[in-house]
Structures are given as structure tokens and as C-alpha cells.
Amino acid sequence: xxxxHFDDSRKEYVINTPKTxxxxxxxxxxxxxxxxxxxxxxxxxxxxxxxxxxxxRYRYNNVPLDMGGRYFYINDNGTVWxxxxxxxxxxxxxxECRHGMGYTIIEGKKNGLKAEVTFFVPQNYxxxxxxxxxxxxxxxxxxxxxxxxxxxxxxxxxxxxxxFQRNFSTGRVEIEGSTIYHxxxxxDRRNHYAFYTVNDExxxxxxxxxxxxxxxxxxxxxxxxxxxxxxxxxFADGWSPIASHFKKITLAPGESKTLIYILGYAENPQDxxxxxxxxxxxxxxxxxxxxxxxxxxxxxxxxxxxxxxxGLEELRTTWENLLSIYKVDTPDxxxxxxxxxxxxxxxxxxxxxSRSASYFESGIGRGMGFRDSNQDILGxxxxxxxxxxxxxxxxxxxxxxxxGCYHQYQPLTKKGNADIGGDFSDDPLWMIMSVAAYIKETxxxxxxxxxxxxxDDPEGKHTMLExxxxxFYHIVNNLGPHGLPLAMRADWNxxxxxxxxxxxxxxxxxxxxxxxFKAEGGYSKIxxxxxxxxxxxxxxxxxxxxxxxxxxxxxxxxxxAEIDKMKKNTMESAFDGEWFLRAYDANGEKMGSHECxxxxxxxxPQGFAVMSEIGKDVGADIKTLNSIDKxxxxxYGLVLNNPAFTKYYIQYxxxxxxPGGYKENAGIFTxxxxxIICAEAYAGRGEKAFEYYSKIAPAFTEETxxxxxxxxxxxxxxxxxxxxxxxxxxxxxxxTGTAAWNMVxxxxxxxxxxxxxxxxxxxxxxPSAWDGFKVERKFRGDxxxxxxxxxxxxxxxxxxxxxxxxxxxGCIVPVAGDGQTHKVEVVLx
Ligand code: BGC
Ligand code: NOJ
Numbered sequence: 025x026x027x028x029h030f031d032d033s034r035k036e037y038v039i040n041t042p043k044t045x046x047x048x049x050x051x052x053x054x055x056x057x058x059x060x061x062x063x064x065x066x067x068x069x070x071x072x073x074x075x076x077x078x079x080x081r082y083r084y085n086n087v088p089l090d091m092g093g094r095y096f097y098i099n100d101n102g103t104v105w106x107x108x109x110x111x112x113x114x115x116x117x118x119x120e121c122r123h124g125m126g127y128t129i130i131e132g133k134k135n136g137l138k139a140e141v142t143f144f145v146p147q148n149y150x151x152x153x154x155x156x157x158x159x160x161x162x163x164x165x166x167x168x169x170x171x172x173x174x175x176x177x178x179x180x181x182x183x184x185x186x187x188f189q190r191n192f193s194t195g196r197v198e199i200e201g202s203t204i205y206h207x208x209x210x211x212d213r214r215n216h217y218a219f220y221t222v223n224d225e226x227x228x229x230x231x232x233x234x235x236x237x238x239x240x241x242x243x244x245x246x247x248x249x250x251x252x253x254x255x256x257x258x259f260a261d262g263w264s265p266i267a268s269h270f271k272k273i274t275l276a277p278g279e280s281k282t283l284i285y286i287l288g289y290a291e292n293p294q295d296x297x298x299x300x301x302x303x304x305x306x307x308x309x310x311x312x313x314x315x316x317x318x319x320x321x322x323x324x325x326x327x328x329x330x331x332x333x334x335g336l337e338e339l340r341t342t343w344e345n346l347l348s349i350y351k352v353d354t355p356d357x358x359x360x361x362x363x364x365x366x367x368x369x370x371x372x373x374x375x376x377x378s379r380s381a382s383y384f385e386s387g388i389g390r391g392m393g394f395r396d397s398n399q400d401i402l403g404x405x406x407x408x409x410x411x412x413x414x415x416x417x418x419x420x421x422x423x424x425x426x427x428g429c430y431h432q433y434q435p436l437t438k439k440g441n442a443d444i445g446g447d448f449s450d451d452p453l454w455m456i457m458s459v460a461a462y463i464k465e466t467x468x469x470x471x472x473x474x475x476x477x478x479x480d481d482p483e484g485k486h487t488m489l490e491x492x493x494x495x496f497y498h499i500v501n502n503l504g505p506h507g508l509p510l511a512m513r514a515d516w517n518x519x520x521x522x523x524x525x526x527x528x529x530x531x532x533x534x535x536x537x538x539x540x541f542k543a544e545g546g547y548s549k550i551x552x553x554x555x556x557x558x559x560x561x562x563x564x565x566x567x568x569x570x571x572x573x574x575x576x577x578x579x580x581x582x583x584x585a586e587i588d589k590m591k592k593n594t595m596e597s598a599f600d601g602e603w604f605l606r607a608y609d610a611n612g613e614k615m616g617s618h619e620c621x622x623x624x625x626x627x628x629p630q631g632f633a634v635m636s637e638i639g640k641d642v643g644a645d646i647k648t649l650n651s652i653d654k655x656x657x658x659x660y661g662l663v664l665n666n667p668a669f670t671k672y673y674i675q676y677x678x679x680x681x682x683p684g685g686y687k688e689n690a691g692i693f694t695x696x697x698x699x700i701i702c703a704e705a706y707a708g709r710g711e712k713a714f715e716y717y718s719k720i721a722p723a724f725t726e727e728t729x730x731x732x733x734x735x736x737x738x739x740x741x742x743x744x745x746x747x748x749x750x751x752x753x754x755x756x757x758x759x760t761g762t763a764a765w766n767m768v769x770x771x772x773x774x775x776x777x778x779x780x781x782x783x784x785x786x787x788x789x790x791p792s793a794w795d796g797f798k799v800e801r802k803f804r805g806d807x808x809x810x811x812x813x814x815x816x817x818x819x820x821x822x823x824x825x826x827x828x829x830x831x832x833x834g835c836i837v838p839v840a841g842d843g844q845t846h847k848v849e850v851v852l853x
Contacts, residue, residue, distance in 0.1 A: 025730040030723065030737070031122070032357075035343070035365045037737045039063045039121040042109035045733040047090040047383055049758070050123040051373045052152060053145035057289055059152050060381065061128050061143055063121040064110035066090035068177070069152055071216070071289045073436035074380045074387025078181035079206075079218050079289055080174050084386050091243075092175060094287065096156060097250040100137055100168040104250055107132035107139035107156075111244040123737070125343035125369055127336065136162025137275075146326065146335035147342055151288030153326045153335060158283075160275035169253045172269045172285055173244075174220050175233060176206045182388040195265035197231045198314055199307040203323065204231055204267035207314050216291045219319045220267035223284040223327040228255030228270035236268050261309055282329050290318035346372070346407050350771055354797040358723040363770055366722065366737045370763040371403035375415070377759060380435075384741075384756040391434035391441060394419060395516065396761060398454035403764030405458075405465045406779075406802075412462055417476050420455060420491045425478040427452050427498025440479055444535060447547060449502070449512040449556045452495035453563045459492060460566035464779040467804050467839065469573065489570075496567050499560050500586050504552035504608065507593035509560060511553040511607055513537060513546075514677075516696075517628060517664075519688035521677030522551035522610050533678035541610075548610035554598040555606065558632035561591050569781055595639045603651040604629045604638075606665075609675045616665070623676075625655050626665045631699030635706045645707055652700055653712065660752045661692035661720045662700055663745040685748025686755075692743040694720045698765035705773035705789035710819030713774050714791045721766065728752065739763050777801055777810065783836040786850050788812055789820040796852075807845040808837060816853040823853035 027048075028039035039048055047062035058074075060067035067090075068082040082092040090110065097112065098105050105114035108121070108130045118133035127144035138159040145152050160166045178184045178191050198205040203221035210217050230236040230249060235258030238248020249255050255270035273281055292315050299313040306313065326332055352363045378396045381387030397419055405412040422430045422440040429451040430440025440446075463469060472489040502510045511522045518534060523546075525538040541547050564587040571580035598605045606616025606626035616626040630652055634645040656662040668684030669676070682689035697720050704713035718724045720743065726736035734740045734754035741756035772778035776788030777799050784803050796813040816823075822835040826849045832838070840846055 025728070026726055026736075027729050028736075030361055030726070032361055032365065034122070034124060035347075036122045036124040037735075039123070040119070042116075042119055042121070045730060046735075046757075048121075048123070048735045049383055050128045051377075051758075052126055052128065052143060054126060054372055054376055055148065057145050057150040057152070058377070058381070059143070059145060060383070062090050062093070062383070063108070063123070063130070064090060064093070065095060065106070065108035065130055065141070065143075066093035066110065068092060069287060069289075070181075070381065070387065071150060073391070073434060074377070075181050075391070076179070076434065076436045077216070078177040078179060078184065078387070079287070081177035081184065084185075090383075094143075094152070094154065095173045095244065096139065096141060097171040097173065097247065098134070098137065098139060098168055099171075099250055099253045100135055100166065103135060105132065105134045107141050113245060125347075125365075126339050133161070136160065137166055137168065142332075142336070144336060144339060147338050149322070149325065149335070150290065151286050151322055153332060154285040154287070155329070155332050156283045156285065157280055158273060158275065159280040160277055163277050165274065165276050167272070167274045169227075169250075170271045170273055170283070171247075171250050171255070172220070172222065173236065173247075173266060174268075174287055175264070175266045176208065176218065178208050179214065179216075181386075185388070192264070193262045195260045195263050196310070197260045197265050197267075198310075199229060199231065199259070200303060200316070201305060202226045202269060203319065204229060204269075205314055205316070205319070206265060206267070208265065210297070210314060211310065211312055215294055215297055216289065217314060217319075218287070218289050219316075220269075220287050221285065221319075221323050222269045222271070223323075224271065226269045227272045228257050230255050230258045230268040230270070231265055232258035232260040233264040233266045236266055259307060259309070284327060284329070284332055286323060286326055288319060288322045290322065292318065343369075348800075349406050349802045350777070351800040352771075352775060352797060353799075354775070355794050358718070358721065359770065361723050362721050363767075363775070367403070367739075367763065367767045367770070368407065370738045370758065371400070371767050372407060374400045374759055374761070374763045375404040375411070379759045382757070382759045385759055390432050390444070392419075393432050394422065394429045394451045395431075395448065395454045398458040399761045400764050401458040402461050403767035405461050409462065409466045409468070413468070413471055416459055416462060416471065417474060417488070420476045420488060422479050423452070423455070423491055423494070424480050425486075425494065427494035427496075427501075429455070430479060447512045448514055448518075449499075449509055449553055450515040450559060452498045453556070453559050455495045456492050456567050457563045459488060460563075460570065461779075463570070464781055465803075472570065472574070489574075492567055492570065496564065496583060496586075499556065504550060505612065506552055506597035506608060507589065508552035508554060508598060508608070509556035510547065510549060511551040511556070515553040515556050516559075517555070517679065517688055519678035519682075520607065520615075522607060522675065523547035524677040525610070525674050526677065527674060533681075550608065550612050551610040552608040554594065554604055554616070555629040555632070557590055557594045557598065558604065558629040558636060558638065561587050561594070561636035561638060562632040564590075573781060591636060591638045594633065595644070598629075599639055599644055603648045604633045604644075611675060613675075615676065622667045622669050622671070623665045623679075624667065625651060627652065627656055627662055627693070627696050627700065628664070631696070631703035634703040645703075649700075649704060649707060649709065649712070657716075658692075658746040659719070660743050661694060662697045662716060663690045663747075664688055664693045664696065665690050668745070668747040683748070685745040685751065687742055690745045690747050692720070692745050693741065694739055694743065694762040695741065695760055695765055698762060698769040701766070701769040702773040705769070705776070705820075708789060708820040710774065710789040711791055713769075713789055717766070717770060717774060720762075721770075725754070739766060775799060779803065780836055783838045784808060785836050786810060786812075786825065786848060787820070787822055787835045788850075788852065790814070792817045792819050804839050804841065805843050806840045808848050809845060810848040810850065812850045812852065814852045818852050821852055822850055824851040825849070
């Protein structure tokens with residue numbers, strides 16, 4: 025069952041009912057100001073950091089689920105309704121929500137009155153613009169009232185939802201004309217403020233929540249002022265501040281009226297915080313006056329429909345350009361729609377927000393993840409390489425000089441989070457992978473010389489190359505009894521906590537390590553991760569390639585020897601006969617072996633081991649891939665492990681606490697499905713690669729939206745696995761490494777257009793039924809128009825490759841570097 029449809033020509037998903045199986049959201053903003061917006065206009069806004077600079081309030085895990093947003097209320101002769109249906113939930117005569125690239129249009133119609141609201145955050149602008157177009161489609165004149173509503177969050181979202189003894193006494197506002205300013209804590213230690221304005225005179229306002237609602241027993245679905253058709257002109261003072269504009273409107277039949285609201289954020293320099301004069305019409309309870317110059321300028325920027333149209337046009341052009349870098353034309357519309365539109369769009373969102381703020385991540389729990397952001401770069405780097413570069417330097421600067429990493433950092437402060445700490449064994453390797461991806465995309469070898477400090481030596485002169493070096497050797501210098509990398513607190517799978525041994529409720533699996541490992545430095549020196557071993561052998565060659573390019577042959581050979589040794593150790597101690605083990609636990613026992621009672625096979629190490637060709641000479645790759653198909657493949661994707669754990673295994677930790685089929689306990693973790701898709705494509709099995717891809721790619725799940733529940737245009741982290749009662753149900757949509765990795769899987773492995781240090785590899789691995797496909801790829805200043813022909817209907821194998829008519833050996837198109845368009849023709853066979 026579907027709840028809408030794709031409109032590819034406008035790059036939109038069109039939702040035709042407000043009652044989607046879960047709030048289906050979009051993200052507005054891609055620089056500093058961000059908003060989340062659901063199909064019923066729920067959500068919230070923040071500047072840079074969803075925790076430390078939250079602008080509007082949201083109520084998590086609420087009943088009803090999606091409560092808090094920017095709501096417009098209409099009172100049309102006693103019928104109160106919202107264009108987005110919620111929160112009043114009056115049945116609408118017509119409803120439509122269009123989520124597009126950085127904007128959302130919600131349209132509702134009731135009793136002949138149509139309200140269309142366009143929400144977007146313009147480029148280079150710290151505010152959300154909301155354009156409301158009201159049209160009387162009836163045959164009689166209409167007189168009605170319109171109320172806006174935004175509830176301010178008191179900046180630090182964590183404090184906001186816990187520290188009521190203070191917060192209930194701090195709210196402050198100023199009102200000037202049609203603009204309501206949120207100035208809580210401004211006088212003291214903050215130099216930022218927010219405002220909500222409308223480009224017309226108003227007939228009243230409310231800034232005090234209780235006054236707007238009329239009673240503390242009323243919810244957003246039942247505001248007294250709206251029902252009364254009149255604002256109460258309340259002034260918030262030390263109490264929950266909101267911003268609501270009240271406007272009386274009369275429309276003749278066929279007449280329209282456009283109003284533009286702006287929810288903005290601004291910062292003042294310390295010495296310009298206050299205005300010297302108090303304007304006559306200013307309402308305030310304070311002796312000081314906010315300096316509003318920045319707000320005035322922001323308001324001026326979008327106060328007419330023409331200016332709004334221009335802002336929307338700029339946004340559209342921005343996205344046209346971003347999406348013109350990798351464009352594909354395959355025989356499958358769903359692939360085209362994922363690659364050309366939604367997957368790339370989601371990669372921008374994950375790049376911006378890591379795992380911080382979604383409808384499953386509260387924005388107060390964690391900032392940017394070290395491993396997460398590094399992986400996000402893989403799917404984003406071609407879009408805006410300069411931003412990727414800046415991010416790489418930020419992330420690397422949180423690294424320690426021994427190669428260890430802070431696992432997370434706050435985007436506002438760019439400092440590692442001490443409360444979660446480090447010692448996640450995989451973290452350093454993602455850094456090598458992302459820096460290599462950046463160089464492969466751009467050819468900017470200069471990044472290796474960039475001055476990048478270490479967290480424990482902030483003033484020191486260090487280069488990015490040094491960061492890669494310590495990353496590589498952090499693995500090599502921390503091996504366990506089998507010569508495999510120590511698992512430390514956890515590897516990619518946060519829920520395999522081999523040093524935890526937790527038996528007390530409340531101990532966080534993420535941060536707790538058993539005191540018995542204290543003497544050993546904080547984690548077991550026995551537990552080893554086969555996943556990290558395989559990730560090392562997969563990623564290490566990029567480091568070697570970098571050294572070779574720099575002419576450091578000795579260092580390269582030394583690093584290569586470590587990779588070779590790791591492959592040998594893995595094959596000797598971690599190949600289980602039909603697949604690779606997952607780990608050795610702290611007791612030195614095998615995890616993920618046919619000898620285990622449960623959790624006999626895990627997905628994570630397999631793909632990287634196959635792509636590293638570990639044991640390929642003895643057929644380990646094909647055996648492994650076949651085992652995955654046999655034990656992990658099911659209707660909706662590949663489960664993470666099998667059989668699911670049915671007991672608590674204290675030596676494994678959190679993974680065994682989930683009911684079977686959910687999350688890391690045998691859920692379909694789409695992130696690592698991508699690694700198998702890559703591996704199948706790598707092994708030349710294009711059919712299988714595509715089968716797995718089409719099981720999880722959102723556009724393919726659209727028809728079963730009633731089962732899948734989350735948005736059919738973006739990946740979620742997890743889908744309920746075959747052991748789950750809710751088999752096939754998506755969870756944790758939007759902020760997941762799946763976005764980047766599936767972009768890599770489809771664009772670089774299946775379609776096979778892969779940047780390398782010395783050119784663009786073209787080596788597809790596709791379903792044999794395809795006659796071919798075309799890709800337009802902008803790469804290092806040139807444009808490559810690539811046409812793949814598949815006359816023999818094979819999955820993989822480049823028989824002939826020509827560039828501008830000249831045949832070349834192999835399948836790497838050399839960089840032309842002339843800024844021209846080049847025709848690449850490839851014949852498979
Ligand atoms: C979740 C993981 C997540 C981790 C860190 C765990 O509970 O299951 O998916 O990465 O927490 O926040
Ligand atoms: C989500 C986290 O963001 C990611 O870092 C981790 O790898 C997966 N969960 C698996 O546990």
C-alpha cells in the first residue's frame with residue numbers, strides 16, 4: 025500500500041494523506057540553520073547544533089507521536105483547522121504534502137478555503153521562510169482568522185527538557201510590530217536570539233503559551249484563543265514563551281492572499297548586543313533593548329513573494345547543480361530516482377547532521393560521530409568537496425596522537441565528548457577511508473600536508489598524513505593473541521561490547537567497561553575483532569597507495585607487509601570453513617562460528633574480507649557469499665546475524681538484549697547490507713548485488729509502505745528481521761550510514777563508476793538482463809559522458825573501453841584535466 029507517489033520531474037515525494045504510518049519528514053537547511061518538518065508540519069529548528077542551540081521546542085516520544093511544530097490555525101466561522109491537519113485534526117477536504125529538495129509544501133483545503141504553505145530555509149540564510157497562500161475557492165466572500173504558532177525552546181535542548189525549576193522562570197520576549205523576539209538569557213551570557221515575524225500588520229499576538237492555549241489543561245489541538253477567533257495579546261514573562269501572530273482576513277470569491285512568515289536566528293557581536301534607544305512601539309519588560317539590526321536585514325531579505333520566489337529558485341538551482349555531478353539513466357526507474365535524487369539528498373543530510381537530530385535521534389543524545397561522519401563523507405564528497413575537506417580536518421583534530429579517537433564531538437564546540445570517550449576499535453580506519461575518498465574525488469593531495477592538530481596536542485604542528493599514519497598503526501599496535509585487532513570497547517557494532525560484562529541495570533553498554541579490565545588499560549586484551557581485521561585489509565591499501573604516490577616506497581612496503589600479515593592471520597585464525605568469524609570474545613572463545621549455539625554467522629566482517637580477497641585462492645569469497653545468501657538473506661534484506669540471540673550473553677553485551685529481529689540482534693541493518701552488495705558486485709555477481717540492493721532501497725519499498733512504515737524516499741538504519749514480529753518494519757529513518765554506503769554500493773560497485781587516485785574506474789557489475797546504461801559524471805573539472813553497452817548480457821567484465829574514440833587498456837579512464845566533455849564508451853562481455 026502506498027501513501028503517495030514520486031514526482032521525479034520536480035524531485036519530490038508527494039504524500040496524499042496526513043495519516044502516514046509514521047511521520048514522514050524532510051530536512052530544511054544545509055548550512056547553519058536546520059529544520060525538521062513532518063508531513064503534518066511537526067518538527068523543530070536549531071542552529072548548527074541540535075542540542076546546544078535549539079530554537080523551537082519538540083516533545084519526544086509523545087502521544088500523539090508528532091507533537092510540536094510550526095502550526096498555522098484557521099478559524100473559518102467556527103471550523104478550526106490546520107493546513108497540515110495536525111494538531112487539531114479536523115478532517116480536510118483536500119490534503120497534499122510535497123517534500124522536495126530542501127523545501128516542503130503542505131496544502132490543505134476546507135470548506136472552499138485553500139491554504140498552501142511553502143516551508144524552506146534559503147541558501148546562506150539562518151531562518152525558515154514560511155509562505156502562506158490562502159485562496160477562497162468558493163463562491164461567497166470569506167471572513168476568517170489565521171493564527172501562527174511556534175514554541176520557543178530555551179536554547180540548550182537537554183536543559184530545556186530537564187531543568188524545569190529554573191526554566192519555568194527564565195522566558196523573555198520583546199515584541200515590535202509584527203515581530204516577536206525570543207530573548208531568553210540574552211541579557212546575561214548569550215549573544216544570540218531568535219525571532220518570528222510576518223510581513224503584514226497583525227491584529228494581535230500571543231507570546232505566553234498558557235494564554236494562547238487558554239488553560240494548562242488544553243493541548244495544541246485545542247487552543248482557546250484560536251477557538252475564540254481572537255488573540256489575547258499576552259506577554260510572556262518568566263514563563264513558557266511562544267510566538268503567535270493573529271490576523272483577520274477577508275477574501276472575495278477567487279481571491280488570494282499571501283503572507284510570509286520568517287522564523288529566524290541571529291548572533292550579535294559582544295559589543296553590539298544592545299540597542300541604544302527604545303523604539304516607541306517596542307513592548308518589553310526590560311530596561312535594555314535587543315539590537316535587532318540583523319533581524320531587520322533578514323526580514324528585509326524575504327518580505328515579498330518575489331523575493332521568496334527568488335530564494336526558492338536559488339535553492340532549486342543549488343540542488344540541480346549538486347545533483348548534476350552523478351547522473352544515471354538505467355533501465356530501472358527506481359534506481360534512477362534513488363541515484364539521481366533521493367540517495368544523494370539523504371547523503372547531504374547525513375553529512376550535515378551525522379546521527380544527531382531525527383525523529384529517532386533526539387538531538388540531545390549525541391553530536392557528530394567519528395566513524396559516522398567519516399563514512400558519511402563517502403557518499404557526499406563529490407557534492408561539495410570543500411565542505412568534506414573542512415569536515416575531515418575538524419574530525420581529525422579530535423583524534424589523539426596515538427591514533428585513538430574520541431567517538432563523538434559536538435559540532436558547535438568541535439571538541440570530543442569526554443562522557444562517551446574513545447577506544448572504539450574501528451574508528452581510526454574510517455578516517456583513512458574518508459581521506460582517501462576525498463583525494464580520489466578531487467586529486468587534492470595537498471590535504472595530506474594540511475596542518476591538523478591532535479586533541480592532546482592542540483598547538484602542535486601535525487599533518488593529515490600523520491593522522492593517517494597513527495590511524496593505521498593504532499590497529500597494528502593493538503593486536504590480540506591471534507594477531508587480530510583488539511575489539512576494545514566495541515567496533516562498528518556498538519552493541520558487541522566484549523569488555524563490558526554488565527550485570528547491573530543502568531550501566532551503559534556504550535560507556536561501561538568491566539573493572540576487571542582496568543589493569544589491562546580499560547578493555548580486554550584477549551577479545552579480538554575480525555570485523556576490524558577485514559576493515560583493515562580493505563582500507564589499508566588506500567594508505568599504501570597514498571604512500572606510494574608520495575614516493576615513500578619503504579613506508580609503503582612496510583604497511584603492505586602489515587596488511588599481508590593481517591590477511592594471513594585472518595585466514596588462519598578467523599575463517600570458519602564457510603564464512604569468517606565475528607570475533608574472539610574476552611574468554612578467547614569464537615563468536616560467529618558454526619560451533620556457537622546462537623549467532624553462528626554475522627554479516628559485518630564478510631563483505632570487507634571478500635573485497636580484500638582473503639582466502640580467495642581457496643574459494644573463501646564465494647563460500648562466504650553463498651553462506652550469507654543461505655543464512656542471512658530474507659524477504660526484506662540481509663539480517664545482521666543468525667540465529668538471533670534468545671538469551672542474554674553477558675560476554676557479548678547489548679546485542680543479546682534486543683528481542684530477536686530488532687536492531688543489532690538479527691535486524692536487517694541496512695548499513696552493512698551495502699557492504700555485501702559491494703562484495704557481490706566485486707565478485708562479479710551483479711544479479712545478487714542487485715537483488716540485495718532492491719530489497720532495501722527505499723523506492724523499492726514504496727509499494728509496501730504499510731509494512732515498511734517509514735519514508736519510502738530515504739533509508740532507515742534498520743528493518744525488522746525475519747525473527748521479528750514486525751518483520752519488514754523500518755525504523756530509525758534518515759540518519760544512518762546506509763545513505764552513504766548504499767550510494768557507494770550502487771554508484772561505485774553496481775554501476776561501477778569509481779574514483780581512483782589516478783582516474784575514474786568504469787567497471788560495472790549489473791543484472792545481466794540490462795542492455796546497458798548511461799552515466800554523466802563530473803570529475804575533477806571534466807565531464808564524462810559514459811555509455812555502457814551490454815550486448816552479451818553479462819553481469820561484469822569490460823571487453824572494450826574507449827575515451828573519445830581511443831581505446832585504452834584496463835578500465836580506468838585517465839583524468840583529462842582540460843575542463844571538457846569526454847565520451848567514454850564501454851562494451852561489456
Ligand atoms: C544502538 C546503536 C548505536 C549506539 C550508540 C546503541 O544502543 O543500538 O545503534 O550506535 O547505541 O548510540
Ligand atoms: C549506529 C551508529 O551510529 C553507528 O556508529 C554504528 O556503527 C551502528 N549503530 C551499529 O551499531
